[in-house]
Amino acid sequence: MIDVRSVVDRVGTTLLHASYVPDKPRGVSDVVIAEPDGRTQIGSGDLVLAVAANTAADAVRLTEQCGAQEAAALLCKPPLAKRVGVQRAARQAGTALIEVRAGTSWTQLVLLLRGVLDDASDEVHAPEGEPGSADLFRMADAVAAVVDAPVTIEDANSRVLAYSARQDRTDPARVSTVMGRRIPNDVMAKFRSRGVFRDLSKGKQTIYVPEQPDGTLPRLIVPIRLGGELLGSMWAVVPGPVAEERAAAFADAGPVVALQLLRRRARAGARQARVAELLRGLLQGTGSSKLAAAEMDLVAGPYRVVAIDAVNAEAPDAEGVRLALAERIARGVGAPLVTEVDGLLYAIVPVDSWSRFREGLATERNHGSLVAGAGEPVGLAELPRSRGQADETLGLLHAGLVAGPVADHGQAWQVLTLHRLAVNVGSGLTELGPLESLRAHDSANGTNYVDTLYEWLRHPGDPRAAGEALCIHPNTLRYRMRKVLAITEIDLDDPDTRLALLAQLIALRWN
Structure with missing residues (x-):
């Protein structure tokens, strides 16, 4: 179970500041809002939001109630968290006292805190998935409840990152968007002609698009921005014009979703960096195969190492070309693990995927110059040997000694024998x-x-x-x-x- 300090760390100091946290903070189980009548049902491990606390006396009474019920923390707005009496009450109750930055929407904070708790639950109960992979879908459902309409959350390139329930109550354009995980080109052209994407880039709070002649239902669109950067947008399929209060609530969810997108980006970036580090260690023989297998959920093998040269190293855009190729290979060609070492891409391919991967590389060559040499199948701990064979085969391809664009070390044994003889002499x-x-x-x-x-x-x-x-x-x-x-x-x-x-x-x- 995640504790209070971890919750504060994950939400970040932009919104929360820990005024007091016990040496042994309580685990967090849920988020509750303290009602003004004082009859709030507080349970063990709750994060209690002091929405109705207006004075220090209100905060002290609520803190004592939290201590009696072993709540994890009381969250309140300035200046209450800094009041000496409130801090003293928190220490006596053994309950953490967290200050919520002024101007933070309580609604946004509830959504964000629930996302953090769901994220932590994913890490414990879904070890096979990426931590937090479901948080955006839960966020989409929460936002859909606010606007009372089915919602999609999309990135800045109109790719669907998550969608809410009730998509069956929409229209063919939305169904195609969800199925294809991006807005279809013809639908995008219609929205672009109405200036939707221009308005998104200008930072409008909400954009309403009326029903179109082809039967496409109205849309209420909210840009997702943080720090001036357009991270994406939320699209709700609505029956008609939306009440101002509901549209404002929909827009209020934008900053919370923005934080989720930034957390998702940071998590993915950290994960990719860690995987790349582990792969380089395996290929260079400096890493632990047992550690890599545990962290990346890999079987013992066998695998082939494939060395891929995508572009002339002297080309000014060589790095960009390699990065684009690595992404296409990982997504489309079928290599589960790709990294770069010394200007070359290396893919670690399970033996049973080798034929499909080889065919994919031949197709990938249509994007530009590409040659690839494959090593022999080996166990995870022997990847450096397969890498050496892949490098040797790639060298034969560059020298024109074997036919390409893809060559297999084991099938080029005749040329390899003569080459080793010639080079070693x-x-x-x-x-x-x-x-x-x-x-x-x-x-x-x-x-x-x-x-x-x-x-x-x-x-x-x-x-x-x-x-x-x-x-x-x-x-x-x-x-x-x-x-x-x-x-x-x-x-x-x-x-x-x-x-x-x-x-x-x-x-x-x-x-």
Whole structure:
């Protein structure tokens, strides 16, 4: 159960200040409003809002009542929380005394406090979901009760974040919005033509849109702002013009929803940062696989690490491109875990999702240049080994040694074997034999005989395939090979010569 101090911390000092909190604060169970007749039913663990307390004497009596019923805290407006008598009564009662900032709406505070308690309940009772994932839906229901109409809460890009009950009493435009989780383009165009989004950006308190000729019901819209920033909007489907008092109450909920959106943004940002930190530790071999598995609810494996290069590192917008790609991959391609290390994206993909993920990457290539190398399946603790294989495969793709845009380490074993042989022998490998004279001829005459020899060796007995790799006719390939033999006098009938030349050419391409 969440305690008083945690509630104050979550709501923030913008609205609440703890005047007195016991060393062992009571757990919070509910929020109640103190009625002016003094007959309020206060229970153990309640947050009691001193709405009717006008004098210090009122606050002292209410504090004593809270202590007798073991309420968690009394919340009151200035200057009552600073009065010596009220503070003394709170200490004697063992009840926390919280000051509510002047100008705070009690209605807004009730909604926010209930959201905090629901959020804490989610953390305890819904471990499989993201903490607080349902708070906006509860907020939508609360706001719908205020305006007596079905409500959606949307972000600044018209994406639906939450919606209330009673959506079946709306119209096709609202149903499509909820089903698609955003306002359909044709519906958005109609609202835009009426200046709705212009009015939202200008900061109007409420916007009323009458019924449209196509049968779209009226809307009452409230912008969600905080600190001058437009965070989103609330849309209520109403039967007609709304009474001024009810419209004002609907608008009063805007700042409370804004706080929820900011808390949601902060929670998501903190969660993403923590996940990225854990993933980098796993990939670099510096993190605990058991801790990561516990925090991210991961099974032991097997997983493939996929190294993805989205854009030239020298491009001015490289970081933005990688971030956009990471978001698309995580949402659309099917990788549950994506992070960035040293300018590359890495996805950790369960083996049973690999085929679908690979197909998604091939489709993602339509957004721009992309190559990806995949490591072998491993357990969670062995991800650094799979990452090394993914990096090696990506290097082969960049060197043109294997075909892309996506390559699998296990399926490229032949090229990997030759590559490792060539690289491990050392840079002096290419200086042996006749290859140097062929390179010198190409450099002096602008010919392409080194690449011709490479493709001929890669496609033995198949001049058509070698020619296709070079984008030349097979007869042109044969002519070039005759020139190669004339320049170098290589014995291509000797299998050891062919193997040595191929190793040299691979080393030349890699280095």
